[in-house]
Amino acid sequence: MTIIPTNILYIHGMGGGGDSRIPRLLKEQMDDVQVIVRTYSFDPEIAANQIAAWMEELHPALVIGESLGSIHALRLGGVPHLFVSPSLGAPKYLYTLSFLAYIPGVPRLCGWIWHPREGDRQQLIFRPEILRKYRNHEKAALAHIREHGQEDLYFAFFGTRDHYRRSGVVSVRLWEKYFGKESYKLYEGTHFMEETYVSALLIPKIREILIAKIAENA
Numbered sequence: 001m002t003i004i005p006t007n008i009l010y011i012h013g014m015g016g017g018g019d020s021r022i023p024r025l026l027k028e029q030m031d032d033v034q035v036i037v038r039t040y041s042f043d044p045e046i047a048a049n050q051i052a053a054w055m056e057e058l059h060p061a062l063v064i065g066e067s068l069g070s071i072h073a074l075r076l077g078g079v080p081h082l083f084v085s086p087s088l089g090a091p092k093y094l095y096t097l098s099f100l101a102y103i104p105g106v107p108r109l110c111g112w113i114w115h116p117r118e119g120d121r122q123q124l125i126f127r128p129e130i131l132r133k134y135r136n137h138e139k140a141a142l143a144h145i146r147e148h149g150q151e152d153l154y155f156a157f158f159g160t161r162d163h164y165r166r167s168g169v170v171s172v173r174l175w176e177k178y179f180g181k182e183s184y185k186l187y188e189g190t191h192f193m194e195e196t197y198v199s200a201l202l203i204p205k206i207r208e209i210l211i212a213k214i215a216e217n218a
Contacts, residue, residue, distance in 0.1 A: 006210055009060040010037040011051065013067025013087070018120035022066060022084065025198045026206075033210070036060070039122050040072075043130050044137035047072060055079075061213055062206065067170075067191065070156075074141040077148045080209050083156035084202065085191045088175060089168045091138035098131030145178050153209065156184040157201060162191040 010023040017039035026035045036058060040047040051072050055063075062080050065073025070086035100106050110126040156175055164170040170191065175184055187197045 006033055006062070006214075007058045007060040008033055008035045008062045008064060008206070009051075009054060009058055010035055011063065011065045011069035011072050012037055012039070012122070013069045013085075014042070014090070015114055015116035015122055015124055016066065016069070017116070017122050020066075020121075022193060022198055022202075023064075025195055026203065029199060029203060030206070033206070039120050042122055042124050044072075044133050048075060048137070048140070051076070062209055064206075071137060071141045075144050077144060077152060080153040080213065081155070082202070082205060082209070083154070084193050085159060085162055085164070085170055086156050086175060087164065087169050088178075089171050091134040091141075093167070093169055094131050094134040095138075097126070098128045098134075101126050101128040101131055149178065154179050154183055155205065155209075157193065157197070157205075158184055158186050159189040159191055159193065159197075160186050161189060164191050 008026070010020075010026070012020045012023070018037055020037060023035050023037040026033075036054070038050075038054060040050045055076060060079060062082065063073050063076055064082045064084065065071070065086060066084045067087045068090045070083045070088070071091060073081055073083065097110070101110070107126040111124060114124055116122060116124060156179075158165075158170065158172050158175075162170050165172070168174075172184065172186075185201065187193070187201055189197050193202065
């Protein structure tokens, strides 16, 4: 099935970047669609401005938010949204971590625990002044949901073996609270959607949304 070439903005998760795995798979398997993924700052205020500028530049037909990148996606309006393992609870954890980050050695420990792979990846800097900003980042996302949540399409995929669900960083219940029980699908995988599910679930959903969007504009 052929789809008119269309921009998709993919917003990667924490420590991801321009060479993240899922957008690479999308590019390999969807040669009729342009998937754009760029590395943005770990500072959520800087990142919000970067992503807003990309939206203005690209005018994407679809935004995909992965993990922590989902919070940035939720701040965007006027476009359909897809989510992979949306981490709605992550900003609270990072804000709480900001107080611990004053303890000598904690930022370095966090950098060791959450060390990105080599390549075009987001640099994680666990300074208190950066981590504190995640509180307002969360508020901005929630405010946008409350004000515009009925205007755009939101659909998420959650893995049944996602270890972040135990901590509440990823929460299906919280997602249901904002978007309802028909707005997501579970797959038998981890937080990091496996290639099988990218091919079998994510790509068909992307095509479904783009076809519907093209039909609306015809």
